[in-house]
Amino acid sequence: MDGLVKEVIPLLQYLIPGFLAAWIFYSLTAFKRPDTFGQIVQALIFTFLIQSLVVGLGALLLVIGEGFFSVGVWDRKSEALLSAVIAVLLGFLSCYIASSDKLHRALRRVNITRQTSFPSQWYSAFSTRPRFVVLHLLDNRRLYGWPIEWPAEPTRGQFVIEDPSWLDGEGQEFQIGAEAIVIDVSNVQWVEFSQQNGEQHDEQGSSGNASLLQTNG
Template identity: 40%
Template sequence: MGEIAGELMPILQALLPGFVMMIVFYWLADAKKPTQFEHVIQALICTGLIKLLVDGISVLAIWIGSWFAVGLWTDNVATAWSLVFAVGFGLALAYLSQHDVLYKLARKVGLTSRASVGEWRYAFLRFPDRGVVLNFKDGRRLMGYPLAWPAEPEGGHFVMEFPTWITEDGAVPQDGVTYLMVANSDVQWVEFLEPQESAK
């Protein structure tokens, strides 16, 4: 058992930057979690890219060191740079994914019609300042501003600010209720309202 652990440790240490990058990304981004196999493949690819960058910094540091020395380039320095790149790239990828930056560019060029976070989350992220009407399966309708919404269309809850029921007699505000949590399983569809600057 000790021999297997001894053989696996160098491999795990080599893949550490890729795993750290993917962990940071999946902690923050609204992305679907990959299978274990996919996660290992992503970690391998990310580790390779990070290693190329660290090797480039090593060459640059040694070249700069021919004029003046800042310190020694050691394995610990290389590992520190790897982890800095891993955390930085993980944060950057989460930001780009959350704000649909890369997919927006790809849509403009005509490479895809998809959004980075899926249609469900994209709709809510695209119109963050708009009120919505939740249409329930039993025919009721609730209007308000979604502060939080489910990550997927199948489950989760909506947190609605300023909830107002829409009936045949008109709008019926919920007096004394600022927020209302609604199960997504009760909602059949969602309507996005026109922007109302003076409504909030």
């Protein structure tokens, strides 16, 4: 039993940085956690990247220590500490890449991919269009306002609409008198994105021409 424990502990120490990076990624982004096998695969990918960086940086630090100056001894504790630091940084970097779409945008320009970094077209529509929206409800009412939060998926979650108002058939606004209102996505048929963007957040007006985003409701 003691022999098994001695073998398992080093293996866990080797894998934990990868699981830490994966945990940061799925905790801070809208991506759904995969099943157990998928999470293990993701963690192993992160582990491979982390350990590759540790080996490379370790070799570089040894060269610097031998040729220029030394700040300490390169041992297992130093390696574990560097693995933890790289895991956290890699987790945050992967979150930034997934949330900004910058890498995918650059790859789209050279026709390597047509995909975005966002988890779905639904999420992409809200992330890339910061503007007023009109929610078409199942009872044929229309709710107008600024979405400060929205569901990560079109089938579950809630909208948090700031400065909400109802729209009549002619597009006239009727203020609700609330700072914000929460609407479940199951009550929404589709969403219109107004021409009023983030620079006009403090201004109220009609929705104008809009694009439509159909929900699964």
